[in-house]
Amino acid sequence: MRSWVRFAAGGLVVLLLAALAARWLANDYLFFAAFVVLQFVVLATAWNILGGYGGYVNFGTGAFVATGAYAAVALQKLADLPLPLLVLAGTAAGAVLGSALGLLTLRLRGIYFAIATLAITIILETVVLNWDYVGGARGITLDRPHEDPFFGTYNRMLVVLMAGMAVVAVGIARWVGVSAFGRALSAIRDSEDAAEACGVPTLRRKVQAATLSGAMMGAAGAPLPLYLSFVDHTAAFGLNYAVSAMAMPMIGGTGHWIGPVIGAVLLGTAQQAVTVTISSEVNVLITGLLLIGFVVAAPRGILGWLGR
Amino acid sequence: MDLELLIDALVAGLLLGGFYGALSLGLAIAFGLLDVPHIAHPAFALLGAYGAVLMQGWFGLDPVLSGLILALPFYALGVAVYSFYHTTFERRGTDAGLRGLAFFFGVAFVAEVILILLFGIDQRGVRAPYIGRALVLGEFRLPWRMLVASGVALAIAGAMALWLSRTYVGRAVQAVAQDATALSLLGADPVRVKRIGFGIATASVALSGALLVVVGPVEPGLARIYIGKVFAIVVLAGLGSVGGTVLAALLLGVIESVMLSSPVASWTPAVAFGLLLAVLGLRPQGLFGR
Incomplete structure (x- = not known):
């Protein structure tokens, strides 16, 4: 209980800092970078619930981000709903996709599941390309407010929103890590047959994990089109999401909730720096090389070095 | 759709499927028989394609001849990759599968970015006497490039089948798939x-x-599309059978080709992946599974 109080206090401090920064810092690029890094904290944490705790590799982070993003786009265009409802819609859409994926494919193990997630990404991208209402291949420009009464600009408010989502996501992952649910997932990762034999309802737990992970990714995707005020299939389905959301937990360490956070903050910041100073190709090259390097040489990530 | 168009699409599909077969056979062995989660397989194929582009630029070689020459260094590459994979992942046990997958995914990703850095994102092609011309048989036009591709593909399939069934090493590969301890x-x-x-x-x-x-011309992002096609074929075929792989490839080629000449052509990229999902969900042992 004490540790939860400390965690909540830490989360509040992060949020307060984000709000203060949004109110008074001047550099707009910093906010974009912060938005991206915070989004990756959510995505890496979400990926880790299914991948790190449960041992199921999801190559389809892009599909979930895009599902959240396009759910927000469609509803904004349809009914001009307020922001919290858009985020809620993105979360729900991600959860539906997650449970559908879980039901369809979690009977499959290992590589089959991973390839199925890749398949879902391409299929959904084809759906978006053929869906004219949300812009099809050309993408869509969003009509959204530019001002915010408290933070100055709308984008700054979105950064604070994303910081809030990051705190909530990490809190969820922290809870999963110590709960019976998390222990069931770890048992599934270590030996699915043994877990089943011990009475863990493996299929139900896996579908629940996929749903939770998908909901968090969908939530992280919803503010993306609003921030960019434009979205097309390459921005939403970018392979970079799939690789980064996997590389970050692997770099930080998959066994503990802090691992994905460390990975997302370090790699996310480095990516932003490299993209600005060198080029975005070199940025993805470094991400890929780091993923390979850590998988090969440091299977337990940075946390492994620290002896956790 | 009128009949002539349909027959046209069927023939084109069979040629395309033959080519898909060649592309999938390597994976049928690597994944189907040897159980290596080789997601980077299409990325390696793309490296071969760019190799052929380079060899034509430097020496003016025919792409198929380049492919034959490149087979040698690629054999060494394969040996090196497997040795590395074995010592780093296979021997470690427990969650090696997860990390092995992440490893090959990273390799595919890095290969794509390196190709972008070296060649740019524009399409690259090759010249050859059989590219751009067609064999005219009465009503039908069969592009020579497809004929050559599926002809070579059949030769690869034949050689592969012979190797697996007749040679000592080929039979050992089949044995290792059945029972490595034995x-x-x-x-x-x-x-x-x-x-x-x-x-x-x-x-x-x-x-x-x-x-x-x-x-056709290649671009660095192409491998991603082919991941779906080759895995759909290998899984559909039931892991590791050469004949099944070729049949499944022909099936996919025909479906895609018929779809391309139909009003829903823009949905074609989803076909292979949809088929893959359907097979995984309904019949994971494949159509011709053991």
């Missing part, structure tokens, strides 16, 4: 057998990669 009891080293098998599979990828650039 094989080691008979005095053969399963790791060595798998290394050679993976090398041969990768060598075949060099040639089928060269066919890739014969069939």
Whole structure:
């Protein structure tokens, strides 16, 4: 209980800092970078619930981000709903996709599941390309407010929103890590047959994990089109999401909730720096090389070095 | 759709499917028989394709000939990749599967970015006497490039089938797929057998990669599309059978080709992946599974 109080206090401090920064810092690029890094904290944490705790590799982070993003786009265009409802819609859409994926494919193990997630990404991208209402291949420009009464600009408010989502996501992952649910997932990762034999309802737990992970990714995707005020299939389905959301937990360490956070903050910041100073190709090259390097040489990530 | 158009699409689909078969055979061995989660397989094929582009630029070589020459260094590449994969992941046990997957995914991703850095994102193609011309048979026009691609593909499939059934190493590869422990009891080293098998599979990828650039211009992002196609074929075929792989490839080729000439052509990229999901969900052992 004490540790939860400390965690909540830490989360509040992060949020307060984000709000203060949004109110008074001047550099707009910093906010974009912060938005991206915070989004990756959510995505890496979400990926880790299914991948790190449960041992199921999801190559389809892009599909979930895009599902959240396009759910927000469609509803904004349809009914001009307020922001919290858009985020809620993105979360729900991600959860539906997650449970559908879980039901369809979690009977499959290992590589089959991973390839199925890749398949879902391409299929959904084809759906978006053929869906004219949300812009099809050309993408869509969003009509959204530019001002915010408290933070100055709308984008700054979105950064604070994303910081809030990051705190909530990490809190969820922290809870999963110590709960019976998390222990069931770890048992599934270590030996699915043994877990089943011990009475863990493996299929139900896996579908629940996929749903939770998908909901968090969908939530992280919803503010993306609003921030960019434009979205097309390459921005939403970018392979970079799939690789980064996997590389970050692997770099930080998959066994503990802090691992994905460390990975997302370090790699996310480095990516932003490299993209600005060198080029975005070199940025993805470094991400890929780091993923390979850590998988090969440091299977337990940075946390492994620290002896956790 | 009128009949002539349909027959046209069927023939084109069979040719396309033959080419898909060549591309999938390496994976049928690497994944189907040797159990290596080789997500980077299409990325290796793309390396072969760009190799053929380079060889034509430097020496003016025919792409198929380049593919044959490249098969040698690719064999060495395959041996090296498998040795590395074995020592780093296979031997470690427990969650090696997860990390092995992440490893090959990273390799595919890095290969794509390196190709972008070296060649840019524009399409690259090759010249050859059979590219751009067609064999006219009465009503039908059969592009020579597709005829060459599926002809070479059939030759690869034939050689592969013979190798697996007639040679000592080929049969050892099949044995390792069935029971590695039994094989080691008979005095053969399963790791060595798998290394050679993976090398041969990768060598075949060099040639089928060269066919890739014969069939059409290539770009660095192409491998991603082909991941779905080759895994759909290999899973549909039931892991590791050469005949099943070719049949499944022909099936996918025909479906895609018929769809391309229909009003829903823009949905074609989803076909392979949709088929893959359907097979995984409904019949994971494949159509021709063991």
